[in-house]
Amino acid sequence: MSLDKSQRTTTSNAEQETRIALAACYRLAAHYRMTDLIYTHITARVPGEKGRFLINPYGWRWEEITASSLVKIDVDGHKIDNSPEQVNPAGFTIHSAIHTASHHAAWVMHTHTRAGVAVSSLESGLETRLNQIALQFHERVSYHDYEGIALDLAERERIVASLGDNPALVLRNHGLLTTGASAAEMFNNMFYLERACELQVAAQSTGQPLRLVPEEVARHVARQYDQTIHEDGDLELEWAAHLRTLEALDPSYKD
Template identity: 50%
Template sequence: MDMATDAHQASKLAARRDLAAAYRLIAHFGLDDSIYTHISARAEAGKENFLINPYGYRFEEVTAANLVTVDLEGNVIDDPERAGINKAGFTIHSAIHEARPDVHCVLHTHSVAGVAVSCLEEGLLPLNQWSMEFHGRTAYHDYEGIALDLAERERLVADLGDKPVMVLRNHGMLVCGRTVGEAFKRMHNLERSCRAQLALMGSGMTIRRVDDALAEHTAQQYEKWDSDHGVTDHDPEWEAYLRLLKRIQPDFEG
C-alpha cells in the first residue's frame, strides 16, 4: 500500500471517528432525542456519499464501525448492522449535502431550549457573545410536518441559502460545518445561546441589547478564528473534546 493510499484510508477512518465522536458528545451534553435527530458527514472529502447513524440506535450507541453509508438517492451502500436509516433524517441531510459542496457535516437537534426558541416569532436574538456568532448568519424554514416528503428538500435548501445555521420553525435547530468539529462546536454555542435567551426572557428583568454593528463585529471575530483553525490547521477545541471522549467513552472509535 503506497503513501497516497495510506493517507486516503486514514482520512476515511478519521471521518468515521469524528462523526461517531459528535454523536457521543451530543448525547453526553444532553442534546439527543431518543433515536431521533441526526448528524451526517461526507464519507470522503469531495464525495457525495455520506455517513449517518443506524436506525434505532441511540446516540450513545453509535460507533465509528456501525455508521451507515448512504448515497444522495437514499440507496444504502454499507450498513454493518443492517439497521437501515431514518427516512426523515435522510430527507433533511441529503438535501443539504447535495446542494452545499462546502458543507462536510450537518447536525440537527431537538433540544428543549432549541425547540422552544424555534417556536418564538422573534427566533434567535443576538443577546450575548455566544449568540452574536450567529448574527446575520441564521436562516429560517417554516414547519411542514415530519420531514418525510422529499419535495420539501428544495424549499429547505432555498431557505438555507449559504448560511451555516438554520432554525427549523416549531421543530428544532440545524447547523452546517466544514468539518465535524466545526459543526459540533457551532451547535454547542447555539444551544447555549438558546438557553441563555430563554433564561433572560423568563427573568422578568430589562434585557440590555447591543446594536447591530457590534453584533456583526463579534460575528466576524468568530469567523476569523474559524478561518484560522479547524480546516487546514488543527482545531484545539475539537481536539480537547476528543480527549474528553477518549477518557470517558473510549469505545466510540470501535
C-alpha cells in the same frame, strides 16, 4: 454496541477517519445532552465518494454509536454497505438536501433540544444581539418554516433555499441545524447555537426587559468571532479538547 467483523465493510483511511470523527460527534452530543433518544441525526460526506454519506443506525442511542456502526447511504437513501441497520427516512430527507446542494457543508447536525425547540417556536426566533455567545451567529442564521415531519422529498429544495450561505438554520417549531466543512466546525456551530438558545430562554424566563447589543457592535463582534475561530486556530483547539473529554469518558466510539 458495535457491528461484528462480518458486518463491517472495507473502508479507506479517509473514510475511517470520517467515521471516527462522526462517531465522536454522536457521543459528544449525548454527553452534552443534545439527543432526542433515537431521533435526529448527524451526517458526513464520505471522502472521495460522490453522493454518499454516513448516518446513524436508526434505533440506536447516541451513546452506543461507534465508527463501524454508521450506515453508508447514497443521496436517494439507499444503503450501499452490508449494514443490517435501518435508516430514518426523515433524517435522510433533511440531510441529503444540504449534502447534495452544498460543497462546503460536508457535515450536518440536527437536534431537537429543549432550548432549541423552544427558540424555534418563538416568532422572533434567535435574538443574536442578546449576549456575547449569541453574537457569533449575528447575520449568520437562517429560518425554515415548518411543513410537517420531513418525509416529503420536495421539501429538500426549500430547505436548501432557506439555509442559503449561512452555517446555521432554525427549523421553526422543530429544532436546530448546523453545517460545517469539518466535524469541528459543524459541532462548534451547534455547541454554541444550543448555548445561545439556553441563555435566551433563561433571560426571557426572568420576565425582565432584554438589553440588546447595538447593531454596529454586533457586526464587529461577529467579525471577531470569524477571526478567532477560523484564523487564530481556536476551532482546532476546541475540537481537541472535546476529544480529550471522550477519551476520558469512553474511547470505544472509535471501534
